[in-house]
Amino acid sequence: MQRESNKRKKRVEVFDVVNIVILFFFTLVIAYPLYFVLIASVSAPTAVNSGQVWLWPVNANFNGYSIVMQSAEIWRGYLVTAALTVLGTLINLALTLTGAYALTKTHLPGIRPIMFLFTFTMFFSGGLIPTYLLVSSLGMRDTIWALILPGAVSMYNIILVRTFYRSSIPNELLDAAVIDGCSEIKTLLRVVLPLSKPIVATMALFYGVGHWNQYFQALIYIRDKNLYTLQLVIRNLLLESKNLLNNLVQAGGMGMSQEYLSEVSQRAETLKYAVIVVSTLPVLLVYPLLQKHLVRGIMIGSLKG
Amino acid sequence: MDQQNAKPKRSLLRIVLRNYQVYLLLLPCIIYFALFCYGPMYGLQIAFKNYNTGLGILGSEWAGLKWFQQFLSSGVFWGIFKNTLVLSVYTIIVGFPLPIILALMLNEVRSLRFKKITQTISYAPHFISTVVIVSMITLFLSPSSGVINKIIEAFGGDAVYFMIKPKLFQHIYAFSGIWQHVGWSSIIYLAALTGIDPTLYEAAQMDGASRMRCIWHINLPSLRPVIVISLILSAGGVLGGDFEKILLMQNASIMETADVISTYVYRLGIGMSQFSLSSAIGVFNSVINFIVLLLVNKICRKVGDTSLW
Amino acid sequence: MKTRKSLAALLACIMLMSIFAGCNANGESQSGTPSEESGQVSGVSFNEADFPITDEPTTLTAVMLSQSPNWEYNSDMYIFKKMEELTNVKLEITNIPGEQWWEQLQLMFASNELPDILFVGVGAFINASDVITYANAGQLLPLNDLLEKYAPTYTALTDQYPEKAKLYTPDGNMYGMTALIYPVDGNARPFINQQWAGDLGYEMPETYEDFVELLKAFRDSDPSGQGTIPLSGSAGGNEVDPFVAGPLGMTYGWSNKDTWQVVDGKIVHVTQHPMYEQYLKNMNELYSEKLLDQEYYTQSQSELLAKGAAMRVGAYVHSAHFLFTNSQDPAVYDQYRMPVPFTSEYFDEIACYQDAINPAGIFITSACENPEIAVRYLDYFFTDEAAEWMYGPEDQGDGKGGIEWTEDRTVFKINTDEDSDGAYDYTNRYIAPTNVIIGNYYYSDFSKKLEMALGDQSLTYNQQTYRVPYVKPAAPTLYLSAAEIEQTAMIADAVNTYYAQMESKIVMGEEPLESYADMISHLESLGLNDLVEAYNTAYDRYKSNMN
Structure with missing residues (x-):
């Protein structure tokens, strides 16, 4: 009985892990452009338009x-x-x-x-x-x-x-x-x-x-x-x-x-x-x-x- | 003989009166559609007339099928028609399954927090205006400074000038559309999934079913009505497409794949005041969409039991 | 069975209903015949020559295109108050923001809810085909007689310019007044970095061949230190044709070569121009040798200006060098100088192209019951006195802005209040809608006394020295008749879309140069020849209107 329920639990775990990993990467891909909007909103426009802004804000300002x-x-x-x-x-x-x-x-x-x-x-x-x-x-x-x-x-x-x-x-x-x-x-x-x-x-x-x-x-x-x-x-x-x-x-x-x-x-x-x-x-x-x-x-x- | 014909009539009225509440519930909608949808419908005449703003829609003279003849016999129209069709079908094929898969996956997540965060992030892009989306696409795909090309070059490849290649347009359009809308589109499926009776899972687990089997045999079937309806409705939009996005993405080099019916109509309508011509094309567009919808609906009714009416 | 029958019956009913429903729809009132313009004065007194224009205070309705949310044109503005004092006519103004303009414009005509006077902005934001369509529908009034009788100032001014012919439509009438008669300033504004050129040992080029040499030097020596882009631009206002198409003998306007060229007295499509193939060769060479910005065909103006602000560009076309470099420092923007128009081995004229008259921007509609009053009112805007009013009153020192003279009253500048972003904003907020009607504003004697900002002085100097001496008449603006438009609209769209596409592909090397022949034959299969014929008919009309 015990072994059976253990087996069931393990199978459930693997599925969950795979599920969450895929979802996590998916979220990253979706999130990047959103993140970009956020950092672009506090960067100098010329920096944004010349492609300098992609990981951090450049010339940060709240104008x-x-x-x-x-x-x-x-x-x-x-x-x-x-x-x-x-x-x-x-x-x-x-x-x-x-x-x-x-x-x-x-x-x-x-x-x-x-x-x-x-x-x-x-x-x-x-x-x-x-x-x-x-x-x-x-x-x-x-x-x-x-x-x-x-x-x-x-x-x-x-x-x-x-x-x-x-x-x-x-x-x-x-x-x-x-x-x-x-x-x-x-x-x-x-x-x-x-x-x-x-x-x-x-x-x-x-x-x-x-x-x-x-x-x-x-x-x-x-x-x-x-x-x-x-x-x-x-x-x-x-x-x-x-x-x-x-x-x-x-x-x-x-x-x-x-x-x-x-x-x-x-x-x-x-x-x-x-x-x-x-x-x-x-x-x-x-x-x-x-x-x-x-x-x-x-x-x-x-x-x- | 007489009695047989008379009977249905009387019982028809009786059925209606007996169920008057149903019709009452329907009344606001009927008023709305009659007033705001069928009321202006006489405007469809513009497609069949030489519309003159001074004379008004009714006063303008009839032109029969002249405008239809004009664009159907033009060399360019069929190319544009093909572009529209290809773009939509490709978008549907690639974009339709993903929200379903996403909903299924999210539904399996136990942690409420993870679920909430992922969902919120995934549907956030839906709200960003098209103008900004296209600016971002152009920036990211820029051959000299875009992120994508930087990654390609980091792996030793050559930068690709994505935005001018006609062959790449459909892919860029479809995948950026998926990026923007997959989260939002999954909401309706998630809502349907929450309606599933949990006792079904208990029963399946006692029978030893794995997670994947549960999904295949419980979740998917319960989603079937929504999936089928969504598919039918998407098919009905087959000659559509996101007009504003395509317009903004267009540049001279890719017109052979990027010129679609809606942008063409816009150029002729607003750009050259050809109201009647653009209206005729619009009517043609709608007719095709509607026929496709009817066909797909019929097929779905034959195959399953879900259909629009 | 029952469903299908009742379905069909219902559908038929709906169709019939909707047709009849249309009959009851309000607002579909017909415009009827346009009000006669032969001086009938429907009850209001009218003064043909003196002021005030009418004895009783009269109001005219107007719709104006407002390009900024801060500009709410109204009758309390300085110029309108002065005009009201003089003429006894008040203008009741409805503003439509630029964002909503196109749709609202079409809807105004479709619903026949028209103002007395329609101002479509100095940039003439109305399609040529719209003018023809609405004139045809009787919604725009022909102004020939009215202008001749009641607009002496305007007529005198415009008669000086043969390009006035562009205001005539195919039926021989003039349906609008131009909002802008401006001093010739050379139109296109190309700039080259003279400092880099000098440092590298080059003179400012005067021929296309020398220009290419200079670009190569820019590319190889990288004077900006960040990866210099020798020549840059973007579609939609910053094309490079003044540098490339001009020296081949093609006419060009602001930055783009004209779609319709005049060759041996006939109109041809630009692709049929004898030098077009050479143009493709030249552009292709520029692109493949990395002398032309590789992103020329897709970058937006914002991206272009980002490069400009970073001082990475050697040559470009843009409205002002201080705008392109985003700098108020002469040491920065004066590195750029305008070249004289180039010649080349194929073309030895030094020429740039401009007309002094803009397409019609002011229309009087069928809703106006007293068009003669409107015409006299508008005519006064073209006088020197009105021009002076458009600069505004003197500064009272109360923080509200105004004109300030130097001691000897020879030069003035415009002070603004706190809210305004410079003199132009100030003027359009409180004084006069110079974004909509300009009249004599720019070249009356009074305007010469305006002291300009440094950047503008530099710009004007460039224009007057290097471009204005070489101005020739621009390519004619041609109106097709309503019937011609109907027949050729689709052809025109197909031709222009295809040619733009092939051009960009050949230039970028996606298609070989030899495709040119195929391109022409494909264009002909699309109906190019019919289109050319229509435009030649229009050109003949234009030529006869010039007399």
Whole structure:
């Protein structure tokens, strides 16, 4: 008996070791460019761009960060994006979780065709111009709704949630709920959702991150500086000097414009990496917080009971 | 005869009314898709008209299939089509299995701390903007000062000018994409893996199964629905690709493999205001994607039992 | 069966619905006919010659491209206040940041939500094809008569230059005003390190052959001590064609050779230029002998400037030497000097190319009910008085900046406030949108009294001494008609993509020089000849507009 259990233990160990070693190297490879961003954010831009920076910072300085900290636009962008992320994600979840549940009922009339119609929109869309006209006519321009409502539901996500419902929620549970006299809505709220924590957490993450990174809709619909999302503010800062160059070049290049150009392009280069760190950090911290909902063990007790 | 036809109608209505809550739950989505997706759909007409901004979409005159004829008969279009296809298929083949493998491996790790750290690091690149990713790629692959070439030279080789070789573009694109997204893509698989009933493992261990066997017989099957759905959806994006990344990576020398439909459409659309032409190409693109999706979905339904609808 | 039938029915319904839904979509209002420009004054009084332009205060809406988040152009700026006092016209300005510009521009026209006046920036950030397309749609107003009647200053200025022809579109109308008439300064700005040349015993080269010798010396002697790069650049603004294509007789602009060249009075594509094969040979030689930066085709401008700041580069093209070396110290940047345009064994003219007129940057749209008022208003920007206003008021000593004169009031400089990064930033924040409309700003008599910073003085000296004496007219800017664009857009894209690709490959040695013949025949199979024909038609129109 003893020898048997020892053998089992050993086999488990080797597998674990190999697993961890591979994962470790994998992590190193992934981590290096991240490390690079970190050291580049405190190095002199010319050193970074000439390839001198690869293991240590060169000409270390915190200029990038100090400019970021002092920039009112960036802080405003943070606020807008944070509000957008929270509000947007709540709306997304409300729509997705309910819609996906309804779409699992393929035996009901109209469900299959509706599924097809929804999926159809993943491929065919009227394009930018009509959507812009629609948003405009609904009076949503320069409001936060223009950033939330178009694209409020991703069919891709609905499909994922629906798949999860179908494969992870046993039919016996649903039947039991019906027998207990639960209506569909009650079943969804009391039975399905509590068991769906992993997928809900995942969707919150997907949608949340989508909102955090979003800039195209702001680019199209927002002209009010106070409503710029973080990503838009950042892009304005980073690409500013590129556009400026072309324009100033044409401006007959009198000395005054050259001097300004030099300031601006320097600033953009200094900021480039610091800005990534500042805008990415919050998101990186969110996942560990959500992770406990993605841990196994949720199903224990549900079937046995 | 009459009665038979009448009955289904009445019971149809009755079924709907009896299950009204399901339809109620679906209503917000229906409103959304009707308003924001189908509402603007009339814009598809641009592809079939001589779009004139002064007259508007409706006022512009019809052009039939003129734009489709124009690009389909052009010498360059098929090359671009091929590039797009090759790039996507290659990315899928190389990039699809890795997040699954990563999820499986991470799932086996006992130490919560190690798991958390590895996961956080692995999905961090997903958030870095494309502009910066491409700058980093260019820096790392630089023939004179890039890290990769420094390593090659340390091993006695000659520096390679990666970014100008058309043949290398697909590899660089695919592997940098994997680097950036593998961690993030593995999240959905990890979520599915957490839903596995632990009693299954206990039973397997009592039967003497090794770790690898457990993975093969328990984990993978439980992932199957998610894998299949993801595969179908990826197939539906086969004529897509990360537009911004490709645009930034393009340089004159590699256009023969790096020019894809989306960048071509962008050049013609924004660059030359050819709205109708670029819209037509977009429609063509979507049609192909959709057909592929339907095909793959049908195949998956025949082979297994998972499909989109 | 049931599903398929209901599916088909549903689909049909949706398709029909969406077509009808379009009918109800708001905002799709038609622009109708463009407002007539024959002096109809719809209810507002209009003064044809004196000021104020109208008796009642009038507001015109404008959209301006704002290249910096700090520049929020508004009617409180100094110039606009002065203009309002004079003309009784106020400008209500909407700023669109550079980052959002292209999409917002197209959407403005697509949704027909247009301002009275559209300013696309001094760099004319609008495609030539856009101008044709929107003029066709009736959304841009033709300005010929209006300018003739109501814009005397502007017309007088632009009439001095035959290149004014580039403002005409194929239908014989002018749809925009140029935002910029600038003094000829030589356009392209090549620089060579004269100090290294001198140390190595060389004179500044005047021919291409001498230039190559100098580059070889740079390569072999490594004057920078860090691995000197004799000649460097990057695609998209820092090409080396002034050094290489110019001496072969090809016309070039800022840094790149022109895609369309004039040979024997006809337009040809640059690949058909008699000297193009020689160009490939020369570039290939430069690249393979490591005289040209091996990363020329992929490095970004930031990487190029990093090399510049490290003082590793012998020759380059860039907007200013002090920018390239990132230095305010004359001892550093004055090591570089502009050469005169080179000649070679194939071409003995000393020439660089420039026009004094930029493509149209100011448009009046169909939304404007009183275009004559707008035209008179804009015309005043081109006067000397407006030019003076654009420099701003005198410094009141309150920390807000302003003009400061020397004792004898012959020279002035511009003081800025704390927030501004130099005079240009200051001007665009508070005084005048010189990034958008310039008028007479740069060459009125008043501007001559401006004291420039040292670096700019050096730059100007270089330009005036080594480039300006040799300026010849630039290659003509050609507009194709809407129909021509439609037929040739795809061909143009295919031709230019392919030629750029083959050129870079031949230069880098990935393809042999002999591929040139195949390249030409492939280009012809793509439709090059049709394209050339279209451009020649455009050129004939241009020539007839010049008269």
